[in-house]
Amino acid sequence: MKNNSSHPKWLAKMAPEDGGPHHRAKALHRLVSIAIFLAFSASALWTGNAQAQIVLRETFGSANATLPTALSTADGNWTSAACLNGQIVATGGDSASDGAGSTHYLFHNTATCAYTAGQAVWRTVSAIDVQPNTSYVFSYWTMVANQVSNPTLSQVVTPNAGTVTVVSTTNPAYPATNNSWIRRMVVFTTSATTTAVNLRINNANTASAGNDFGIDDVVLATMPTITLTKTTQNGTGGPFTFALTNTRQASGTVTTTAAGTPTVVDGDANAAVTDFTVSALGTAVTINESTLPALWNFASASCTNSSGAAVGTLSGRQITIPAGAVAMGERFTCSYVNSTPPSFGSCTSDMFLAQNSPTQVFRADTSSNPFTYPAIGPASSLTYNAVGYDPASNYLYGTYWDTAAGNYRLLRIASNGAVQDLGAISGGGINVDGAGIASGEIGTDGYYYVKRNPATTQMWRVNLSTRAATLITLSQAIASADLAWHNGLLYAHAQDTGLLHSINPTTGAVTTVGAAGVVTGSFGSMFGASNGVFGSRNEGGFYQFNLTTGVATLISDSPPSGNNDGAKCATSPLDLPADLAITKTDNSSTYTPGNNVVYTIEVSNNGPFGAQNVQVVDALPTGITTASWTCATTSSGGVCGAASGSGAINTTANLPAGASVTYTLTLFVPSTFSGNLVNTATVTAPAGTIDPDTSNNSASDTDSQFPLPEPNVANLSCSSDASLLNTAYDGNGGRLTSGVDAHWQVALTTTPITGAPPGGLSYNAATVVTNPPANYMVSPYNNASWISHAADAVHPTNVNYDIFYRYQLNLGPGTDPAVLAPRLDFYSDNSVIEIWINGVAQNIQSNYGAADPYFYAGFTAANPAAGTLVGPWLSGFNEIVVHVKSGPGAQAFLAQVVLPQSVCQPATVTLNKTTRLIAGGPFGFGLTNTEQASGSVSTTVVDTPTQVDGDSSSAGTAEPFAVTTFGTDVVITENTLPAGWLLTDATCTSGGTPVGSRSGSAYTIPGGLIDASAESFECTFTNTPTTSLRIDKTVSPTTARAGDTVTYAITVNNDGPGPGDGAVMADPEVPGVDCTAATLSCSASGGAACPVAVDVATLQDAGLTIPTFPAGGSLQFEMSCTVTATGQ
Known part of the structure; x- marks a missing residue:
């Protein structure tokens, strides 16, 4: 990482250049030998501008008034026997560089002694603190007082550690005129380990004649630097490219990572330095932003100097810092700002409409019902459609047909309504014609999906970066006015059929969810959310779709609209308030065990918005197992999720604002139940619905037992x-x-x-x-x-x-x-x-x-x-x-x-067997919770119940089955049936009232109903036999010619076990055989009886009805016919 603070922090004494309140002085340093040290304090020597990076400046003030002896040598040291003979004088006039207030300089006269070659005529005797990896300039002014022989002066920089690299040296020749001042300098760069330097000015001329010269305004300062920053508004981006003049590095690039936060442009190849370093003092510097990335605009640029004052002029995207400002020690800060139209910031529940021609964007205000739609910015100059919200960039995207170019264009819409044309969409045959693309959505996969409105199998996936379109062929043609994304699928409402469809965006598979239930109109605006799919109907009304059934529930009123399209971030929920409430009563304060209790439960929505899939729960009280319920709509379009059910209520309802549904719950309280009967029902808002008042989401009804038990009883x-x-x-x-x-x-x-x-x-x-x-x-x-x-x-x-x-x-x-x-x-x-x-x-x-x-x-x-x-x-x-x-x-x-004993006489189950059509058996049963666990019976009379003996230990008449435990289910299973028999019915009653339920061959009497002393249940299982009829037909002879007579014999058998009474036998006429003149005969055996009338015409038409046909019965029919067919 680079250290942006590359400027030195240690400053030696300097004289103010502005003639300000600090009194000006000349600093006199007479260096007579290496043993004389001058210590420069970083803080004590700081005066003047608090930002300019002047490390050391000596202007040789009169009598050394501005340099305390603790920081400099004594005045007497400037004149010594070492032949330096340096004196602070004003004769001839000093240099002008240190200002009019300074009139002295350091003068060397060689009249009395000669110089040693390379002898220092000025130097620091102790190291001066400097900053590593920094460029400095060491400069001074000099003149000759005697043209006989000029001094040969040079600047020397010695580091305490590391190295210094000389960048440039400027040593102009002395003018031909005495007392004419010139400036000499060396520019150098410290290494990473250099923290201090010693400075020397040497004279290589040893002549004693002439060689008289002056030195003034000795300065060590940083070279001017430029901190260049880039700030992007409304987003991040890049790369942004810069070109600079009069800097050591002539260019730089940067990409921002945080909007609104300056990012430094790297101006130095050294990893420890990021500033640009000026190449030459007194030469103008230019900075030009040469390249802008797409979608970015230049906003502003400015520079300030070390004191914070503005500097430079701006022309286009170029700033010029004038030559006069490019002085040693300066530190410039230059800032470039670029902007792009603002995004919508983050993924929220906001919904957007793009409508009218030309198109304008509106935001849905969901604070009231109906919604309102304030505009976002002015209308565009274009009419675009198929708008979708990109969760990654938080911009809207849309498209329009460019008639002149013959292609669709990809548009980006900002939060201020500004529209940017990103270029043409191409590929996948999308530009075959410009008809009808109006359905659009951006999925969480980052792709833009578009489709034409009419029924079609074509949909395209568009890459937002490359604008490349890929054709997705749908598995069936569907119409749509818009698309919405939810949970990895696209959803579309077909305006021609009223059906809601889902689309797999990868395979194109279309699945019909179901009918929306909205009779007419189209949903021109669809909105995907993390909690479902919503739509705004062109004819008015805002709905939520049930993604299991397709049914649309009215959530809010909304005004009619046309030529519109909707968009919303698909990863955020759509949260709307709805005050759901529930009430419950059985209109009684007491209950009696062993009886039903009927509750009326009303679930309502007080608004302001509708709610779909509202959860309604009534968990039965502990000890209650038998219950049933029904649901009915009572007002304003409420829809029951289910019309009825058994057991506890756990269902849903769709409730527009102001709607309600009513449940009627009937539960049976067993006779063993005691204490208060407390029943609670709750209503819970679905995901995406905010219930502002949950205090009315639960309702309880408490009944006390009647008769009331005494305390401790x-x-x-x-x-x-x-x-x-x-x-x-x-x-x-x-x-x-x-x-x-x-x-x-x-x-x-x-x-x-x-x-x-x-x-x-x-x-x-x-x-x-x-x-x-x-x-x-x-x-x-x-x-x-x-x-x-x-x-x-x-x-x-x-x-x-x-x-x-x-x-x-x-x-x-x-x-x-x-x-x-x-x-x-x-x-x-x-x-x-x-x-x-x-x-x-x-x-x-x-x-x-x-x-x-x-x-x-x-x-x-x-x-x-x-x-x-x-x-x-x-x-x-x-x-x-x-x-x-x-x-x-x-x-x-x-x-x-004394055991065994029970409080009540045991309940009993009388089990009967009834057979239809014929008697039969044996039929076997298994029972649970009865003292005898099985029984078997055969019937002797058709349609007459025969009792199964429930106590085979006692001889004589059949006994009921005795129930073992009150409150426990009795399950009766018919587990053995004779071949050919079916269980066709089973019922149980108590006191003539049906109880229990059948599942297959098992019938259950709930334990909650087995609660009364000597209670008697009567159960009847009814079986019906199957009937297997078999028919055989033969002909004699088996070979015949036209005109021959053939005899047919037909035998019909009943293989049982059931009777075949009423069976109809038919033998339709076939070509080539004429039986109209034949006589049909019939004979019967095994208890069967021939039809009352036996004739060929009936046999070959409606068929003959067999009046009696028991199992084992047989009938034989015979007739002779004439062959009429011809052929080989």
Whole structure:
């Protein structure tokens, strides 16, 4: 990389050249020997212009007033015994180069001594800081005071490191006149490692006569440099080429990489230097921008000098820096600015219309519905079409037919509406004629695709850089008014058919997506976006196309337009706002398990724009599996994605602004369902639609259960585990070992109680006894344990207690209180006195007999209080209270359901078999979730159901299949059929209402419907036999001549298994045989019956109907005919 800061930063003392506020002085340096050092400080010696690169300047001011002794030698050192005899004098007048304010110079007189050859007459005695890789000029003014013998002066530069390269030396001869000043100089360049130099002025003349001379205005300064920059506006580009004069490098090129940012033009072959270095002082410098790349314009150029002042004159694209300005130490900065018409900046959701003649560009303002279209710049002088947006350059491109040249031209359109003609498009036969190219789009592959409007198979791919067109032959001819790019495909709406098509841009394959549903008109403007394809209809209206169905949804109103074309960056989404909303209600605050709940869900679009493929979801509540729904349009053109469905709602809808659709959701709540019924529906905006208010995107309906269960009350349904009545039951088939019981409660009193439980008892949740004594019985099923008022079961005081344990439960829908009769064993420390169901004593007690019940060992396995809780039980709320008496010390209680038991009588499935036409069998079945998993049956009577025995262990009549588990599906599969039989129908009902569904040979009764005690399902499978009929025909004799009689024998057989009653047999007349006079006979066997009327005319026309034709039946027909055919 080059270092652009190539100018020296270390400056020695200088006198201002402008006569400004700094007081002028002559600097006197008398160098008498090498041992005398003069140190130059970079900062301390800086005066004057803060930009000019003057490293050292000595003007030999009077008495050395401007040079402190710390920076120079003392005045006495200029006159010494070393024969230098240099003096600062004013006699004869000094040089004019250091300004009128300086009147002194350094004078050497050789009257008293001679010079040694090459002796320094001026020099620095310490190194002067310089910049590596920099060009400097070391100059001074000199004159002779005696023409007898002129001095022979030379300039010498010695580096501290590296090298210095002398570029040029200027040593003019002394004039023939005394005291006439001339300027001598050497131009040199430091190397990469040079950081300081020593300067000398030597005299090679050793003559003692004459050889008197003066030196003035000694300067070390940088050679003038030029920093040349290029700035491009509205984009980057190049290469831009420059030609320069009076610079060491005469040309330069540059290409910009960032718009609006200056880029330095490299002006030096040295990799460490980028500035141009001036060749000669006092000579004008010219800079000319000689070559401009295509599409670029010259904007401005300017130069400034070291002080920031403007310098130079501009003529065309050339700047001339005058000779007088090209002085040592100057540093010029020159800037060239070029511009190209501005691009659209970046890929956004903006849409553009090019319309009218001549064409003008408009931007769609989507802030309101309908859109408005403000113009972008003035109208062009051309009428162009087929506009597309290039995502790479962010320009619009279009084309027009050049009638004079006979070709299409490629145009580039800028964001200010400016149109640039890039040249002719050629190749692929595109210029055969100038008719009709109006469809255009630029894909993300960087190519420009164009097509004529009428139905055609021709489309072209145009390279935007070379303007070369390649013909793409479409697989079918389609019309189009414009093209749009999405996801690697082009889309076109055919105005003649109303169909939306996709086009593979590589192969030309055309696929019909579907009808747009817009009855008339064409989409003159199509727009591709990352989230879909959109179109503006010439007759008005802005639409989005469904790329699966082709259906167009109205998104916004828009004014009618003609002679138009659309463009948009295909890689950005088109985002438009639409306030989607959803409401939901079932017009009820409660639900009843075992019944349907019907919801009305309305999805609406409050605008301002339409939305396509709005997502509508209603996930069913947990525990709900059976549901169905329908959808209907209610206003303003809303379209349901699906008219109906089963299960949860997960569908779409198309909603123009102001439109809505209504869903009716019917769900079945199983009888086992409890708690609040919460159902939530949501609407979600599709990609490209911004919903400004999402607070109305969700709607919930909450119903409470009716009848409402009491707090802490157990809910028993047919699918409940009967062990739910156990104490310390964990709900999953096991027992709790600590904590509180979920349902059992306890109340204690020291008052002896007889009879019914008293009122006013204070019940609390019973606690599981953590360490029951070893003599307490243990649950035989490991699903119950002991409970008490405390985990240690110790009485609050050491006295007798009457304890009441209470269990409250709700019998849900489907249960049958009349038949509920759970069998339990009750254990207590000490005695169970009585059990009460809804206030009615069950006559179940511990067998303490005449013993004191407070001290009975009712806690052992041998002493249960056992019995059946007969009730009365009630639908809904019920209460069990167990009265226990316990002596001093501890008390505990255990209730154990005797297994197996269930809450409800099992549901049953009566399975019937019906056969059509004939009886048959056997037919075999497999069932799931029934106690018997299979069954088989044969029918004996046609069209009469025959029951399949569901309990083959019991002899006698056929029994229904008993369902094993409530709430679980029962699947019935007919898995064995006799040959020739088909399953033609299957149904199941409950109470006469159809339930379940068939899939192939399997029928499923949903578990959610199996929820009622002793519920009966009746299923009928119907089978129909196939019938295989066979016919044979023979002739005798097999060879005959015209006029001969031949006899035909026809045999028809029914190979079963089904009957062939009503079969029709026909034997059409054939040429060459005349059977009209023949007699047709019929005989039957195997239970078959001959047709009622048997004649040849019917046989050869409509055919004979066989009235009875069972399986195994056979009929024989015979007739004699006359041969009428002739031939060899």
